Each structure stands twice: as C-alpha cells, then as structure tokens.
Amino acid sequence: MANADCIVIQGSNMAECHPVGFQWVEEAIARGAKVIHVDPRFTRTSAVADKHIPIRAGSDVVLLGALINHVLTRDLWFKEYVIAYTNAATLVNEDFRDTDDLGGLFSGFDTATGTYDPSTWAYARETGGHEDKASASGRAAGDEFGCGGPVLANSRVLRDETLQHPRTVFQILKRHYARYTPEMVRDVCGISLDDFAYLADAITSNSGRERTTCFAYALGWTQHTLGAQFIRTAAILQLLLGNIGRPGSGIMALRGHASIQGSTDIPTLFNLLPGYLPMPAAGMHDTFADYVRAVGSKKQKGFRANSDTYIVSMLKAWWGDAASADNDWAYDYLPRLTGAHGTYQTVTDMLADKVEGYFLIGQNPAIGSANGRQQRMGMSRLKWLVVRDLSLIESATWWKDGPEIASGELRTEDLATEVFFMPAASHVEKAGTFTQTQRLLQWRHKAIDPPGECQSDLAFFFQLGQRIRQKLAGSADERDRPLLDLTWDYPLEEGGDPDPEAVLAEINGYRSGPDGREPLSAYTELRADGSTTAGCWIYTGVYAGGVNQGANRVPNGGPGPAQSQWGWAWPANRRILYNRASAGPDGRPWSEQKKWVWWDEERHRWVGDDVPDFVPDRAPGSRPDRALGGPDALAGDDPFIMQCDGKGWLFAPNGMIDGPLPSHYEPQESPVANALYPQQQNPSRIMFPRTDNLSAPSAGAPGADVYPYVFTTYRLTEHHTAGGMSRWLPYLAELQPEMFCEVSPALAAERGLEPYGWATIISPRTAIEARVLVTDRMTPLVVGGHTVHQIGLPYHWGVGTQAVVTGDAANDLLGVTLDPNVQIQESKVGSCDIRPGRRPQGGELLRLVAEYQARSGVTIVTGNVRITDPDREITDPPPGPDAPGTEGGTP
Amino acid sequence: MTAPESDRLPQPSPDGQGQHDHRRGQHIRRRRRRAGGADGSREMPMVPEAEFTSYYGRPVVKPAPWGDEIAAYLFLGGVAGGSALLAAGGQLTGQEALRRNCRLSALGAVGLGAVALVLDLGRPERFLNMLRTIKLTSPMSVGSWILSAFSAGAGVAAAAEIDRMTGGRLPLGPLRRVLRTVEKPAGLEAAAFAPPLAVYTAVLLADTATPTWNAARDELPFVFVSSASLASAGLAMITTPAEQTAPARRLAVAGVVGDLLATRLMHRRMDPVAAEPLHEGKAGMMMRVSEALAVAGGIGTLLGGRRRGVAAAAGLALVAASALTRFGVFEAGIHSAKDPRYTVEPQQHRLAARRAAGVTDDSITTSR
C-alpha cells in the first residue's frame, strides 16, 4: 500500500480497526499519495484522509458500478492490460440474459430454491453450444472454489480481441452498468455529483502505466446480503484500470483479527478444507474421482489442475499410512456435506433441539453474533456447552445474568444446559503463527507460561483427541476408523504440550525420500502418488529446509522493496499475487516507477523484486498447444494462473452464487426502493423467516415508518469485537467505558436526544439503550428526495456482571439474513427507531418491542419475499434435474 | 471544538460553582455575537482578537492539592511571626506580660501551624524529608528551614516562660540553668526568623503557576506581613493587659494601614481577569469582610484600645480579619486554577501586549 498513488478506503475504518497496518497508508501519504475515505461515518480514518465521502450503508455497488461506467464511457480503461489480461474479449453464450432484461434477475433463476443455474452464464465455446455444465452446488458453493472458480474443461474459448462483438464480456459489461450514472449515485448513495467527480478523477488520474490506485475494504463490504458482489465490483474496476498484480495496486481485504486470514487458510469454515479445497458434498463428490474432476481437472488451464496433488498430500498428512492408493487416500474418511452448517443454521438447529453440544473457542456469540437473543436462546436448548476463553465472557454466563434472565424469558433454575468453562492461554502465553491480512505468516514466540489451568488451543485439542482415541481404542466400528487412524503423534515439549513447530512442519509437508522425510520447499513439489504430505498446500515452503521461515525477522524485511525477509507470505513467500501482471504482455515493466517482476531475455526467466507468480521460464510470447492442461497450458500472457482461462474475470461465468456481474439490490431492511430494478433485495439471499427473526418493512411499505432510521454497527480502536479481550482489562475499559450511539445534530433535534444523555434504539428484534454522542461526524443523507438518518452503534458491550464495563449489545438489534456465497450476516445495515431515555427493564422491554412490531404489522413474510414483483420480473423455466439441495433454513 | 459547538454540550464544571458556568455562558454569547450565526460560516476570515477558547472547559493548570490546613497555616505562621517580634520587644523593653503572652502565642501558633502542614502532606510520615536538602529555588524548602529555626527559638523561650509560670516545677534539673541562660538569645533568635516566617508564605503562593497567586506576586508579601502584624497585635491585645499593649496597638494600626494599602494596590496592579477570583464568590466575600473587620479593629484600637474590653473586641476583629485574608487569598488561587479562563486569558493578553510592543521572538508557539 505504501507504493500506491491513491488509496480508496471504503467499507473499512482502517485507522481505527487496523491501526498497525495503517502505518503503510501513512507512509503512502508521506510520499504524496491521496487518500479518500468512503464511509457512512466520519471516523478516525476520515480524520487523516484527504477527503471523506459519506455514503448510505449498503449502496456501494451503485457507487463502484458508476465508477466502472465512468471508466468505460470515457475510455479511461487500461487498454493493453484489459485486452491481454482479462476476459473482456471472451464471448459469453447466447442464452445469457442480464438483469435489465429480467427486471433485476439473471437468466437461470429458480424461484423455488432461490438459486441460479449458472450454465447460461458460461463462455461460448469454439465447438458451439455450452461448455460442460458446471452446476450450482447448492448453498455456499461460491467460496468452495476459492479464487479460481470451478472447472472450465479446457482453454478453448471464443475471443474477439476488438471487443466489438455484442456477446463479448466487454460489451455485456458496458450494457450492464450503463444505468449506473453519477445521478443514480446521488439518488441512491446520497453522494453529490461533485464528490463523485472528485473520487472518479482521483482514481483514474492515479491509474495506468505510471501510477496505481489501491482499494482497502473490511466488514463494511462483506457484511451484506450481497457482500461478495461488493468486492467483485471493486475487482472489475481495478482490472479495468490495470490495478491488479502491480505495486501499490490491488484490493486489500483487511482482516479483523490477528489471524483471521489464517483461520480461512486453514479454515474454521464448515465448507472448506485447508488451502481453499472444497469440503466434499454428498451427491456431488461421492467418489475421489468425482471430487478431483470437480476441483481441478487435468484438462483445465492453470495450477488448480494440480488439485489432486494438494488433496492427496493433505490426506497423507492426516492419515499417514492408512491413506493409500487402494483406498483413494482415505478420501472416504472425510465427511460429506449435506447442506449449509454455518453458525446461524446451527443456532436454528439448536432451537429445533437438533444440537446437543457446542464448543465456543475464543468466540462470544452471545454478544458478537447477529440477533444475540436467538444465539442465547439457542444455547439454552443445549445439553452441554464448552466455553474456552480468557475470562468469563457473556457466552459463559448468560444463564445467570443474561438479558433473557432479566426479561424473565429464561429462569436459571429451569435451564438444563451444563456449561463448562476452560481457561485459555493468551497469545503471549503460547507459541505459534499469526497469518495476517497480507497473507504473512509471522511466528510468535512464547513470552511466559500460561497461569493456573490456562491451556493453549493446541494442547487442548491434542489432549482431547488423545482421550477420545483412548475411549475408542479397539473399536471395530467403521465410523471410528478416521479418528483411530489419524496421525496424532506430535513430539512434546517439556511440560507435556505438543511442539507447535512440529505442527507447522506437518502443515508444510514432507517428501518421504530414501533418507527419511525431508521438508518440502514449494507446493509445486507435491505429488499425487502418496510420496508427499502437506497439511495445507498453500503453506508449503514455510518450513523449507527445515527452517521456520515464519520466524524471519530481518529489520525492515531486508533491502528489497518486497521486504521479503520479514515473516513468510503464502504462497512461496510471494508478496504480490498475480505479479506477472506488473509487466506488459512483452514482459517489460509497464513503467520504471512501477516495475516489480519482468522477463529476463538472457537468463530466459522471470526475475524481479518479488518471487514471480508465473511459470518461471514461460516466455511472454509463448502460445502452448491449447489441447494441453494445467500449468503447461498457460500462455505467456496468462497472468492469472489459478483461473481456468488464465485471465482476470470481469465477468464470472461461474463461482458466484448470485450472478456473474454485481447488480445493486437494497439491503434486507431499507428505507428506500431499489432505484435500478423492480427486484428490491438480493433474490439469492439466505433468509430465516422466524418469529424470533422478524424483518422491518422496506421502502415505504406499510409500517416502514415505524422503523424509520438506518443503523450500522462497528468497532472502536479501544475495544476488541465482543469485548472478551478488552472489557475485562481496566486500561482498555476506561478508554471507552460506556455503550453509545452516534447521531447527527439534525436527528438529535428531530427526536429530542440530549447530548450524552440516554437513548433507546428499537428494531424488530429487540430494544437497547445507549448514551448519545451528538456529532457532525454523522451526516444526514438526501436519498431519492427524502432524508435518510444513519445511527452508528459500536457493538463491544454486553449485558453481564463479570467485565469491568458492561452495557447493551448492539448486535441484539440485528436480524439474520445471509449472503448466499459466504453465509455472512447483514450486520452493517438495519432499520430502527430511536427515542430519548433509557429502555424499560424486565418484561416491560418485551412489551415495548411487541408494541412496535404490532404497529408496523411485521410478520415472518415481511422482507422475506424472494421475487419482489413477479409481474415485472420474468423468470426462466426451472433448471434441469440437478437442481441444488435447498437446505439452510430457506423457506 | 469551537465554543459555540462545545456550548451545546454540558460542560463539566470543575469547581461545580454556578457562577462559574454562568460566566462561561456570558462569554459564549459574546462569541456568538462576534461569530454571527451559530456555525459562523458567514464570518469574515480574520485573526480573532485574543479570546477565550478551552478544551471542554477543563483546567489548563492544576490547583495545588492543598486543603484548609494550608490556609490555616498561612494565618498561624503570620500570628507566630508577629507574636515573636512583640515578645522580643517586650523582652527588650521589660514588659513581662507582653513578653510572656506573646512567647506563648508564638509557640502555640507555630506548633498548630506545623501540625497543619504535616497533616496536609500526601505522606505525612515523610515530613522530615523537608529538611533533606536546602533549595533556594523552593520557597517550601526555604520556608521549612525558617520554620524550624524559628520553632527552636520560640520553643526554648516559651519553655522558659512555662517553667516560670509553673514555679520551676518542670523536671529540668541541671538544664534549668541552661534554659535561663539561652532564654534571652532564643527569644531574639526567634524574632530574627519571625519576619521571614511571616512573609515566606507569600512567596510560596506567588511562586506557582496558579494564576491569581502568581499575578499577585509583587504585592502579596506586603499584604501578608501587614496581615501578620495586625493579627499578632490583635492577639496580644486579647491576651495582655492594656498597660502593656501600647506597642501592640501601634503595630496593629500600622498593620491595618499597610493591609489596606497593599491589598488595594494588589487589586489595581493585577491582570483584571486574574484578579477576578479575589472579588467574586466565596473568596471575594471573605476579602470584603476581612477588610471591614480590619478597619473596625483598627478604629477600635485607636479609640478604645486602652479599655480592656474594647481592646479585646478590636483584637478579635483583627485576628479574624487576618484569618479571612489568608483564607480568601488561598481560596481565590485554588479557584483560579480550576477555571481555564484565568490561565488562558491573562496569558493571551500579555502575549498580545508583547507582540504589540514588537517582541515577537519569545512565544512558545512558532511558525517554524
């Protein structure tokens, strides 16, 4: 980021939530970069930015779409880059229909299941007809394909390098965003024409050969019913401007915690295996052959074609000798997904008494998850609950001092849930790696021993595994084999805990050679013949040469601009992904100022400041036989080596659940109607129509005025998410001691709110109280003629008795409606009312909430209709027999 | 935050005094008019005249963490000093009653004063650290040594008196002869340290960043010695038969005159804003009553000083006047430290004045 000439921070409060990473923004500023902050609130990030542009929460696709339109109509796109490196020239098959044709839907929508059959979005084929149908694989399929998207059988696609053919991606893109104009931005986002012009000019004048613009986003983009599409829109814009794979370019996904990147690389997600390999799904990946074909066929272009080597090495790492060619490397030991098992589906299952036990590891869902009441009520139905945390968080004490006890909905003496609290070691009390936003693995040394019975997660799960295996020892039951055959033999440090470096070494992987096991140094060394192991293929190399590369700490990362000697970045210690794109098709850098890697004619290799992200000796001009598959099929100008066509995807023929191109839909709860399409909300969103999860009426529907204001939730620098790591510490608690809401002077006047007095905020879920910060940092926006007031709510506080500071939890106000691609809840925008004074206590609180619900006339149908206006939205005939399963609590 | 903006927020009132907020209110209105319009956006760009803006009305300097013990000590130290002078006079002029009573007053006052001082320390058990070193830059250090030296003399002199009063019944043994021989020098030694004892507290207060005290630095010593004189004289008039209080009565009148002159001069020469706390509120009231009592006591002394009853009454008035002066000055200073206005405005005035006079190189704020 320090290399950027312009930085747009949108959907993130980087200075507050990522203050350490923000040092690179400050460095860019010191070098003269322009920084623009687009956010509903004027935050500490805005305070040091050149300009703050207030936006209505959830309308980002319109702003970014309008920028795309601006770039296309004014011919400001980076020609050589776009034609050579993106799929702009690729033709899409003739059955594709866009949202403008179908009133806000794409072709292939199935109203019954609320899912798309993406076959009509596919590339047109030389051979004519469609490509082999890549079916939507049910809920949460999108991210299963990681950065690549699913199979495209081979690289024979039709291209029109002139971009004139009406079915080229480029022309489709132009048509799709034609109605995303500055005026539309003004009327939907509440951003003035001048501010839009300023932003557009800043971005375009800082892109091209000599300059690069960088985007940074966080949960302000992801936590929406179309969050994944927000990011896709930015990706399209950055590809058009040539801002991917170059220094100071890209889209920075700012991750919320020290190692949240690590927990998706080696996932805590139900639908992923390490390294973004999909979890096998019943009916789709029944056999090992099915699976390998699905995740990366040999005919497919790029490195994903080697997926078999990744999965086999992982299975070998897990089950060692028990995994052999004869039993498909123990593939059948892996469970098969029967549907979505995200945290919200699990909670509804708890409420349906389908779940007996629950582990909470460093998570405080009673405070941190949307619709906290639903979470706590769900936990109250468990037989047992294990909470591993640093202190007695609310998720461990809701049964005696939670809001439902206060309201009388739960009585401690009636609760059968057995709660176990396991004290956890903090990050300074255990060794291991953090993987941060930049994909950097940094080794953390242990500073002190954990106090008392506190234990590291590694030790906890190791011992848990041992005990379970002891209990199962000698069992003949087939279902116990996976547990009994696990390689569970980690060397112990003194003190009896497993050695974390040994785990890192296992993740890195070995080659079983003549003289024992030797650590691998790159994922390209992985084989599918069982001779290699690797717990997570993208991490292979972190233990190259038997050395813990994550512990590298050369000051300033060494001499080079890539700073490659600080920590280790996956994959292959590469600091910029797809960096082949930092050089032109001819292999020469786009400019001296922005050179990163380039083709060295003498040495016939790619060289440069970073590890080249390309086949090392593939010459720029080379055009391999198109019959080939895998890396061999990559042409000299296919920088996107994980994509099945080697190109950056302006148009996503598949991989996205809810459309090949981002289109604007309003949030689940919105005061305004969708100005672009009859379809109000994302038709593919995942809904939970339940009485404990009611949604407010939208867009002037009857009762919408009962919840007239927009609220958005966020974090403060002083606290850590649900507060488990800050509200218990006096030094942090004193810095932000009380729950508050932020409102504009105009709203304060409208509702008679006293500065620093109390206010009650009511949503269809519940009501909370907060102190009032009246501040010009909150700007009322004029949207489609009428004023939209936004209310800011930090979500760090919770009702309990253990913390130094307590307060009402903002997330209790939120409803649960999910993005279909990644199952994330829409927690950045909701509807509410606000009034002066403290909230009623006990049962009175429930009566207040019920009174509002009655007045607005909300039912479980409100806001949960898939097709807003069937008459105006023509939907296709339902797709073929392989219609995906419809789990996940959809109606 | 500009004052108009901050005005919309409830200002934490450091001293919780109504008049304090009231004053800020007036001040805000003054700004409002100047700024024209709540947001002042239509205001012509101009360098604003030196005026008061603060950080949420919070103090800039901190008030000394001193309680009434210190105010009481200011008074008692003065009484002790003056009494020791009178005692010495009595000693030299052979007025025994005056000598005895004043010696006893001196010891009593200084004793009480010392106790008050110690009690006010954050760590009373460490009071001896006061004599750990001699620091001329620290009036507190210098004062501690003055106090010790004075107490030594006053203590011996008074001990001799007590011995005499108890008819030599104190268990002194051979020490009695010593006591008799050092008694006179001790009385004179105490007298030598008496004026410093009476005056150093003025420097102690003035040598701080507390706006009102520091602004009064030139006149405060004169106020304090005058106050000490009239107080000790007044006490003598109470304790001693009229025939021996003639000197005390003269000293009392001189003290009253000095007190009036010095106080008025002080008011006139101080920065008007920094002087405000001496006129307003609790402190102002104490100062006014003190002046009235001083005048009354002075007149009483002049007219009826020879009559025991009147003398006693007048003496009482003078003692009270002195006490009120000290408590008034003390309170005014503490108050001035709690309200940022008293720190900021006088500093802005003097900075502006220096700049107007062409002195532009000594500001803490610089453009480079």
Add this chain to the structure above:
Amino acid sequence: MGQLAGPTDPAADARWTDRKPRKGFFTDTSICIGCKACEVACKEWNRNPRDGDLELLASSYDNTGALGASTWRHVAFIEQGRSRIQEARETGRALVDLGMPGMGAPEPAGPAPAAPAPARATAPDAPPDTQEFRWLMSSDVCKHCTHAGCLDVCPTGALFRTEYGTVVVQADVCNGCGTCVAGCPFGVVERRSDGTAAPNHKRGERKGEKPEIPNFGVAQKCTLCYDRMLDDQTPACAQTCPTTSIKYGDRAEMVSVARHRVAELHDQGKTEARLYGANDLDGVGGTGSVFLLLDEPEVYGLPPDPRVCTADLPRMYKLAGLAAAGMVTAAALSFLGGRS
C-alpha cells in the same frame, strides 16, 4: 542556584559531569489517528493505575480527560466546524507573518524519523480548500521543560534533572507536599490519590473496586521512560505509536525534524500548522517535548504563553525581604514610639 530562565542546557545547569545528549519527543499531531495506544503502553510499562469513574466524559472520544498522576499520555479529541478551521488557518498565517522566531532557516531534518519530502507537494501559495469539518487528535505528555517549575519548587529533591535533561520524580523521596502540582504551568504533575491496576479476571471483582494503589500520595508524572532510556530503549509510547506521530530522540534532532515537517505542511498551504515548545526563548526556555499543532494551543488545553514561575523568584525574594524589613521597622517603631 542554576539559571532560572532563558536558553540553556538543563543537564549542564544541573551540574551533570557525564551528561548525555538531551532527549525529547516530537509529537506530530497531523498524523495522529487517536488510537490511544500511547496511553495504554505508558500505563502498562509504568504500572500506572486505571483512573476515572468508567463513565463517558462528554468530550468526543476522549474519556481520559487530562494528564494526571496515573495518566502520563493523554489523547485529546477536538471536533471543529468550518469557521473554526478557517480561524486556525488565519491565526497560523498570522504567526508566519510575524516571521518568528529569528532563529534562521530550518536545518535539514535528522535521519530516521524524518518523513521523506512529499513527491507532489502543492504550490506554497495554493492553500487547500477549507474542509467543512475536521477531527483533531493530539497526544499530550509532560513537556520536560528546560526550566521546570515542578522541579524548581520541589522542597525535598524528589524531582530531579536527569543526565538526559529530563525531569523525573523519585517516588521514594517525595512526601507529597504538592508544591510541584501548583508549580507546573502545563498542569502535568499530580498527587496520586486513587486508581487501580488490577485486571478484572477474578470472579466477584466488580467495576469500581480499587485494590492497593502504587505510589499513593506522592507526585507522579511522565519520566520519559527514564528506566528504558538507561538501556537505550525508546519510551513505551513512542515505541508503540503505529503512525510515528510520537517520535523520540535527541531533542536537537526532534526540533529540526519538527521544523522540517511544519515547513512541509506550509508548502502544502496548511498554514494552520505550528510548532509548540521549539523556541528556547519562550517562558520555559523551550520544552523537551515538542509538538506540531493545527490550531491555537488553548484549543488543545495547552497554555498560550506559559512562564516558569521561578523566573521571577529573585524579584519575589527581594520584595519579600523589603516587606520583612518593613515589618521589623513597624514593630521597632511601635516600641520606640512609646519611649519618646
């Protein structure tokens, strides 16, 4: 008694034979993001108690309030509208026009902390449009004055001048007389009377509970991490500052970095930028902690024209002597008067 006012080397003044280069901070508020990491790092390292009543202080995001016995770094938050921003720019320009102080052009910036000159600075005479709104953040700290009122008036010698020219309290010597509190023109030092440093892990412990208080009843203030300095370590606040808003080093270098930075901002037309404490001719002989401010000092709660009280001490003593003499004379006369 050492020099009481004017430019000087305080360590030399304190008769240090083996003195080190004077150390200090440069706090550049123009790049502060108000994360308060300095406050926390300071409390962690110095084991200072939590203070305050765990309530909002009605001052934007500032719930610390002010520097004090247990708070040695304090981040101020100031929300300003257009007119005030305009004023700040004008007062800054007025300063520039005063062309002060006459101390020659800024020296070249020192090595490490100096930010590289901007690649595309706008022309000097092209001030940026005034924003509608701004949010100032500034981390305040003890100034470690060249002439420190607190140190001068301390009777016990508990406050002393280090070989680095900084001012430190010896908690084991201080008897809590409180004179230094009144002696500081910046309201920094304070006598500790409450607070707790205990985290709230133990069951039953509640908000507001106060276990034993370290250094109760004695004066406490920033030591510029004297203990770390002795090991060539950077003070905790500067070490932790993510944006280098807090810089630490030799005071001379800090001043030149500050001059370089303010000139840079002026070149961008940001005339509201000004330095605080970089002038050795000011009332405290210059401060060890130099600041770059974007508005008048009083807006941040800083005194506009501080003057060390002891600068006038000789005169005070003289007048006190005069007054004492007067008292003696009056007493003498009242006795002699009787004789004649």
